[in-house]
Amino acid sequence: MSDHIVTSYDEDLKELASKISEMGGRAERLVEDSIKALVLMDMAGAAEAVEKDVIINSMDQEIEEKAVLTIARRQPMAQDLREIVSALRISVDLERIADLGKNIARRTLALEGKNQPKQLVHGIEHMAELTLAQLRTILDAYTARDDMSAIAVWHKDREVDALYNSLFREFLTYMMEDPRNISFCTHLLFCAKNLERIGDHVTNIAETIYYLNTGLPLEDRQFKEDEHLDLD
Numbered sequence: 482m483s484d485h486i487v488t489s490y491d492e493d494l495k496e497l498a499s500k501i502s503e504m505g506g507r508a509e510r511l512v513e514d515s516i517k518a519l520v521l522m523d524m525a526g527a528a529e530a531v532e533k534d535v536i537i538n539s540m541d542q543e544i545e546e547k548a549v550l551t552i553a554r555r556q557p558m559a560q561d562l563r564e565i566v567s568a569l570r571i572s573v574d575l576e577r578i579a580d581l582g583k584n585i586a587r588r589t590l591a592l593e594g595k596n597q598p599k600q601l602v603h604g605i606e607h608m609a610e611l612t613l614a615q616l617r618t619i620l621d622a623y624t625a626r627d628d629m630s631a632i633a634v635w636h637k638d639r640e641v642d643a644l645y646n647s648l649f650r651e652f653l654t655y656m657m658e659d660p661r662n663i664s665f666c667t668h669l670l671f672c673a674k675n676l677e678r679i680g681d682h683v684t685n686i687a688e689t690i691y692y693l694n695t696g697l698p699l700e701d702r703q704f705k706e707d708e709h710l711d712l713d
Contacts, residue, residue, distance in 0.1 A: 493551045494561065497544065497568040498624075501575070504540045505620040508575045509613065511537065512582035512679065516609040519589045519672060520602050530586035537579040544572040559696075567693040571623065574682040574689075578616070581675040581682075588668045588675075595665050601655065604648045605672050612641055612676045615683045622690055631690040634683060635699060641680035648673045 511533045518526035548569050551557070557565055615634050622630035652666040652673075691699040 490555055490561075493547070493555065494564050497547055497551070497565065500540060500544050500547070501568050501571050502620065502624055504537060504544065504572060504575050505616075505623070507533070507537050507540070508579040508582065509616050509620065511579050512585070512609070512616070513613060515582045515586040515589065516606065516613075518586055519592075520606050522589070522592065524590060524593050527586040527589040531583050531590075534579050534583040537576060541572050541576040544568060548572075563693050563696060567689050570689045571686050574685045578679050578682050581679050584675050585672045588672050592665065592668055601652075601662070601665065601669060604644075604651060605669055605676070608641065608644045608648060608673060608676050611644065612680050612683070615641065615680060619683050619686045619690070623686065626690070626694055628691045628694040631687040631694075632699070635687040635691075638680050638684045641677060645673055645677040 511530055514526060514530040514533070517523065518530055548565050551565055552562075555561070615637060618630060619634045621627070622634065649670065652670050655662045656666045688699045691697070
């Protein structure tokens, strides 16, 4: 960020960036806690993860209000305007990531009392590790304004998509082999879909960082899968 004649203008932009970083960290921990609760079948941990979403929703509102107020006061142009617009975009994606993490925690609560082989959650755990790694990298890329890291994360989304498609088929196989697995596997399928959608929001953030740095859209999507197996 360039320095401005009005010092408080710089402080406004830095405050927005700081709030985004804090919100990103909270969203990351919420998803991490939700997955941990799922793997361990920790109902208390799942309930706590659900409650944490309230704080993130509040931060999203604070960022929106701060951004709108800054635009009204400063009438920003060029890079300054991109800083504010990018903060708004990323805030929306982080709020959705937190919601998807909360959904995983709620699925865990729905599994209380259902005894199933633990190997059924191993694929979800692996997918979560990959998705969370991507989320951490993109949050670091935002802090560093590193568009090259953002591009790398954007390209790696296909790995998350491929893993989701693989898990979709695996859980369907479990359900066909033993009807007693249907309820448990259905919840896990929705957890996998939530992780896949988190990956999509991480990709959105990567596109925003590229726009923030260059003023240009990141448009080449040829590498992306045209279709995904969906649970909508």
